[in-house]
Amino acid sequence: MTEPKAASLDDGLVVEGLSAWYGEARVLNDVSLHVGAGEVVTLVGRNGAGKTTLLRSVMGLHKHQEGAVRFDGTDLSKQGPHRRARAGLGWVQDDRGVYATLTVEENLLLPPVTGADAWPLERIYDSFGVLADRRAAPGTTLSGGEQQMLAIARVLRTGARILLLDEPTEGLAPVIVQRIGEIIRTVSADGVAVLLVEQNVRFASTVAHRHYLLAQGRVVEHLGNTEFKERREELLEHLGM
Numbered sequence: 001m002t003e004p005k006a007a008s009l010d011d012g013l014v015v016e017g018l019s020a021w022y023g024e025a026r027v028l029n030d031v032s033l034h035v036g037a038g039e040v041v042t043l044v045g046r047n048g049a050g051k052t053t054l055l056r057s058v059m060g061l062h063k064h065q066e067g068a069v070r071f072d073g074t075d076l077s078k079q080g081p082h083r084r085a086r087a088g089l090g091w092v093q094d095d096r097g098v099y100a101t102l103t104v105e106e107n108l109l110l111p112p113v114t115g116a117d118a119w120p121l122e123r124i125y126d127s128f129g130v131l132a133d134r135r136a137a138p139g140t141t142l143s144g145g146e147q148q149m150l151a152i153a154r155v156l157r158t159g160a161r162i163l164l165l166d167e168p169t170e171g172l173a174p175v176i177v178q179r180i181g182e183i184i185r186t187v188s189a190d191g192v193a194v195l196l197v198e199q200n201v202r203f204a205s206t207v208a209h210r211h212y213l214l215a216q217g218r219v220v221e222h223l224g225n226t227e228f229k230e231r232r233e234e235l236l237e238h239l240g241m
């Protein structure tokens, strides 16, 4: 995987002291992290560790939160999801959010283009051959892998500068997982950042530059990919995965 060029701390996504609650229950506790332009960074942890809540909080979808979220130097902490999307954050939710009654192309064209680096449809279809073949097919007829491709492609078409991916490989066949890995590497080589929630530790180590381990709503380890790979067995055991 290509190493992104060294970035200043104001480049990309900066999260500082983020906490989040469901009612009285605090599920994120003082989380800080950084994802530079073109970097692929994972959030790894057991079920219930707070990974999805962290992505939702970064996107502004989780209301009950405090702390700071900045992107390319712009403070988004008080902004809602639409403003955050316009600032370059691209949310790919875990249920993929594909509209069943719309065709592939209608799904792709639905969200507004917000960034200068938006992928035109031709580029989407060049990179995602399966979507080109199925452009007129309704969302209901897509396989899980095709839905995941569509969800990622739709966010790239908006011109997002960081993809927030929630378990993109879950339940998918190895050949599709491999394709998603290739897409992540292409996107990253293009300078787009990726923050990836991933339970598949093996896959995570093939695409990511760095990893944050989350346990009970806290960052308990921050590892480069070399150390992550060296400690994979120990981490799998520790994570109960």
Ligand SMILES: Nc1ncnc2c1ncn2[C@@H]1O[C@H](COP(=O)(O)OP(=O)(O)OP(=O)(O)O)[C@@H](O)[C@H]1O
Residues within 6 Å of the ligand: 022, 027, 045, 046, 047, 048, 049, 050, 051, 052, 053, 054
């Ligand atoms: N809607 C909700 N209401 C109350 N508590 C919730 C809600 N959603 C999540 N939680 C709790 O918040 C904590 C963090 O959940 P979250 O889904 O962020 O974890 P996760 O690491 O993404 O796990 P998973 O992989 O199982 O989704 C868990 O203890 C979970 O039970």
